[in-house]
Amino acid sequence: MAPFRSYEHLLRLAALFAVGATLFLGLRWLLVPSDYGRFGPYRAAALAANQARPIVYAGQLACVDCHSDVAELRKTNAHERIGCESCHGPLAAHAADPANAAIRPDPRGTCGVCHVPDVAKPRGFKTVNFAEHAEPGSCTSCHPAHAPKL
Amino acid sequence: MPAPDRRAFLLQTGKLIVLTASAAAAWDYVVAGQPENAPDYDASAHWWAMIIDVERCIGCGRCVQACKAENGVSTEPSYFRTWVERYEIDPADPEHPRVESPNGGYDGFPENTKAGVKTFFVPKLCNHCADSPCVQVCPVGATFQTPDGVVLVDKEYCLGCRYCVQACPYGCRYIDPETHTADKCTLCYHRITKGLQTACVEVCPTGARYLGDLKNPGDPIHEFLRTHMVQVLKPQMATHPKTFYNGLDGAVR
Numbered sequence: 001m002a003p004f005r006s007y008e009h010l011l012r013l014a015a016l017f018a019v020g021a022t023l024f025l026g027l028r029w030l031l032v033p034s035d036y037g038r039f040g041p042y043r044a045a046a047l048a049a050n051q052a053r054p055i056v057y058a059g060q061l062a063c064v065d066c067h068s069d070v071a072e073l074r075k076t077n078a079h080e081r082i083g084c085e086s087c088h089g090p091l092a093a094h095a096a097d098p099a100n101a102a103i104r105p106d107p108r109g110t111c112g113v114c115h116v117p118d119v120a121k122p123r124g125f126k127t128v129n130f131a132e133h134a135e136p137g138s139c140t141s142c143h144p145a146h147a148p149k150l
Numbered sequence: 151m152p153a154p155d156r157r158a159f160l161l162q163t164g165k166l167i168v169l170t171a172s173a174a175a176a177w178d179y180v181v182a183g184q185p186e187n188a189p190d191y192d193a194s195a196h197w198w199a200m201i202i203d204v205e206r207c208i209g210c211g212r213c214v215q216a217c218k219a220e221n222g223v224s225t226e227p228s229y230f231r232t233w234v235e236r237y238e239i240d241p242a243d244p245e246h247p248r249v250e251s252p253n254g255g256y257d258g259f260p261e262n263t264k265a266g267v268k269t270f271f272v273p274k275l276c277n278h279c280a281d282s283p284c285v286q287v288c289p290v291g292a293t294f295q296t297p298d299g300v301v302l303v304d305k306e307y308c309l310g311c312r313y314c315v316q317a318c319p320y321g322c323r324y325i326d327p328e329t330h331t332a333d334k335c336t337l338c339y340h341r342i343t344k345g346l347q348t349a350c351v352e353v354c355p356t357g358a359r360y361l362g363d364l365k366n367p368g369d370p371i372h373e374f375l376r377t378h379m380v381q382v383l384k385p386q387m388a389t390h391p392k393t394f395y396n397g398l399d400g401a402v403r
Contacts, residue, residue, distance in 0.1 A: 033307075042294035046304035047193070053340040056220045057349045086212055086353040090219050114210045114355055118262050120236050120269040121208045125356075 006020040057085050058095035065097070073146045078126075087145065107145065188359065191343045194296040194325060197364040198337055200348075202273050205397040206358035209234055209271035211255040213350035213359065218256070220338060220349035229324050230254040231335040232275035232350050239268040240400050247401045272402050273358065274348070276301060276322040276335035277383060277391030284314035284323060284334075293332065299364075299392060300337045308332050319387045337361075364392070 035044040063084040064071045074080050085091055087110050093100045108130075117127040128134070143149065217232045218225055228233035234255030238248040252259065255271075262269065278301050285301060287294050295301050308331035315323045315332060324332040338348035342361065346352070351359045362371025374380075380394040384403065395402075 036291070040294055041291040043291070043304055043307055046292075046294070046302065046307065047296060049304070049306065050302050050336055050339045051191075053221070055341060055344070056344070057216060057346075057352050059341075059346045059352060062271050081357060082355040083352050085216070086355045089181075091218070113258055114208055115211065116258065116261055118209060118259060119267075120238075120259070120262060120271055121266060122205055122270075122356075125208055138252060 055092050058090075058092040060084060062088065062095040066102040070146055077147050077149075079146065079148055105139040108134075110141045111143075111145075173345060193297040193343075195365060198299050198342060199362050199364050199371060200227075200275070200278070200337070200393045201360040201371060201380070202393060203358045203360070203396045204270060204272055204399075206356040207234065207271040207273055208235060208356055209255060209259050210355065211258045211355045212355060213273060214254050214256045216349040216353040217335075220341075221336070223333075224327050226327065227253045227255075229327065231322075231333075232273060234259075235272045235274060236262070237268075237270055237272060237399065237402060238262075238264070239399070241266075241268065244401060268399070270399065272371065272398070273350075274320065274322070275393065276337070277320055277389065277393040278335075278337060279389035279391045281388065281390045283317040283319065283387075283389060286378060287313045287317040289313065296339070300339055300342075301334070302336055302339060303332050303334060304381075305329060305333070319384050319389065350377075378391075380401045 033043050033045070036042070038044040039047070058082050067084070070084075087105045088102055089105070091102055094102045112130055115127050115130075117129060121127060139145075201388065211234055213232055214234060217223065217230075218228075221231060223229055223231055223275065232254075233251055235249050235251045236255075236259050238250075240246075240248075250255045250259075259271075278299060280299065282295060282301050285295055288294075289311065290307060290309055292304045293301065293314055294304070305326075310325060310332065312332070314324060315325065316396055318334075323334045325331070338346070338350075341348060348359075348361050351361045360371065360374070362374075363369045364371065374396075378396045380396050381398045382394060383398075384391075384393040
C-alpha cells in the first residue's frame with residue numbers, strides 16, 4: 001500500500017477546526033456567567049437577587065410582638081383572624097422603627113372595602129348598604145373595629 | 151490533562167453529586183472560611199404550593215393592593231402579579247360566562263345586586279407550574295424553577311423577548327414598563343425564604359389564600375388537599391400547577 005503523502009489539506013482543516021474551537025470556548029468563557037448551571041440552566045445568583053428584595057409588609061407576628069393587647073381584644077370575635085396589615089396597610093417600616101408612625105385607617109372607607117353588598121360574595125358574609133344604614137359618622141363609633149358587634 | 155485540573159473537576163463534580171443544591175451554595179462560604187455568611191434557608195427542603203379557596207373570596211382586592219405595594223409593581227392597569235376576577239354565569243348559557251376584573255380588582259368591584267345569576271370571585275396568580283411552559287421557552291435561561299418549586303425571573307439576564315408572556319396559558323406574565331424585562335409573581339420569594347407569608351396571604355381578610363409547603367409532612371396543606379375537592383386551572387395543558395383551587399366552578403378558565 002502506498003504511503004499517505006498528501007496530508008497538507010488535512011492540516012489546514014485541523015488548524016481551522018482548532019481556531020474555531022478556541023474561538024467558541026473563549027467566547028463561551030467570556031459570555032456565560034460563572035455561576036450559570038450550578039443548580040440548573042440559570043444563573044445561581046438570580047436566587048439571591050430575588051431573595052434580596054426589601055420587605056414591605058411586616059407580618060402578623062411582628063405586629064403582635066408589641067401590640068399583644070390588641071391581639072387579646074380581637075380574640076374570639078369576627079375579626080380575629082384578619083391580618084393587622086389588611087386594614088392598616090404595609091407596616092414593615094413601623095415594625096423596624098416605631099418612630100415611623102403607623103397610619104390610622106379611614107374607618108368608613110376601610111370597612112366598605114369588605115362589607116359592600118355584592119351577590120358574588122359568599123353566602124353568610126355580612127354586608128351592609130352604607131348609604132341607607134349609616135349616618136355620615138364613622139362606622140367605628142358603633143362597631144369597634146377590633147371587637148365588632150352587630 | 152494535568153493532574154490539578156482533573157482534581158478540580160472531580161471535586162466540582164463530586165460536590166454537585168454529593169451535596170444538595172442549597173448545600174452546594176453554602177459550600178463556597180464554608181471554603182472561604184465564612185460559614186456564618188452562608189444562607190441558612192434550605193431551598194431543597196421545601197416545595198411551595200398555594201391554595202385558593204374560591205368560596206371564601208369576597209373580592210375586596212386587598213391581595214392585589216398588597217402585591218403591588220410589596221413588589222413595587224406599576225400601579226398602571228394591566229400590570230398584575232395577582233388579580234381578582236368576578237364571574238357571572240347565566241344559567242341559560244353556562245358556556246359563556248361574563249368575566250370582569252376592573253383594574254384587576256385593585257379598587258374592589260362595582261356593587262352588583264343582580265338576581266338569578268351564578269356569580270363569584272376567582273383570585274388568580276402565577277400557578278408556579280411544575281412543568282412550566284414559560285421556563286421551557288426562555289431562550290437564555292432567564293426564567294427558571296427554583297429548587298423549592300417557585301418559578302422566577304432573572305431580571306438581569308432577561309432579554310425582554312416576550313416568548314414567556316405568550317407561552318403562559320394563564321396570562322400571568324407581563325413586561326415591566328420600567329426595565330422592559332419579563333416579570334411575574336415570585337410567590338414573594340424574598341418573604342417565604344425568611345419564614346414570612348406571601349403579601350397576598352398576609353392581608354387576605356377571609357383566609358381565601360393559603361401558602362403551603364408540600365415537602366413538610368406537618369403542613370396543614372396535606373390535610374386540606376385530602377379533605378377537599380380541589381382543582382387546578384387548565385389541567386389539559388399538563389403544566390402541573392401548584393396553585394390549587396377549592397370550590398372552583400367548571401366555567402372558570
